[in-house]
Amino acid sequence: MEKIFIPNSQSAWTTVGEGMRRQIAGYNDQLMMVKVEFQQGSVGAVHKHPHSQASYVASGKFEVQVGDEKMTLAAGDCFFAAPNVPHGTLCLEAGVLVDVFSPMRNDFVA
Numbered sequence: 001m002e003k004i005f006i007p008n009s010q011s012a013w014t015t016v017g018e019g020m021r022r023q024i025a026g027y028n029d030q031l032m033m034v035k036v037e038f039q040q041g042s043v044g045a046v047h048k049h050p051h052s053q054a055s056y057v058a059s060g061k062f063e064v065q066v067g068d069e070k071m072t073l074a075a076g077d078c079f080f081a082a083p084n085v086p087h088g089t090l091c092l093e094a095g096v097l098v099d100v101f102s103p104m105r106n107d108f109v110a
Contacts, residue, residue, distance in 0.1 A: 018042060019091070024108060025098075032104035038062070038091035046088035051101040053081040060095010064088075 019042030025033040066087045081087040
């Protein structure tokens with residue numbers, strides 16, 4: 001999916017949990033960007049994976065846990081989860097996270 005331009009209207013959304021859906025913005029073998037939309041109260045369960053992850057809060061408010069640390073983040077804030085570090089979110093106000101993974105998440109396109 002190494003496209004140069006990826007119009008929002010041409011990317012499908014996939015439901016990934018109660019009150020959550022994901023839209024793959026673009027990727028190649030080394031990098032993937034994904035938008036995740038959350039309804040208030042939705043939980044991104046604590047999990048870990050072998051990918052580096054940087055996440056940008058595009059809108060809303062989230063309680064974010066990375067490892068043993070928790071912080072409330074709002075639009076414009078970011079967090080980083082190193083490979084295999086447990087992390088998760090609780091959506092306090094409906095919003096969108098923009099997640100970037102390296103390498104790309106094969107499990108998201110399988």
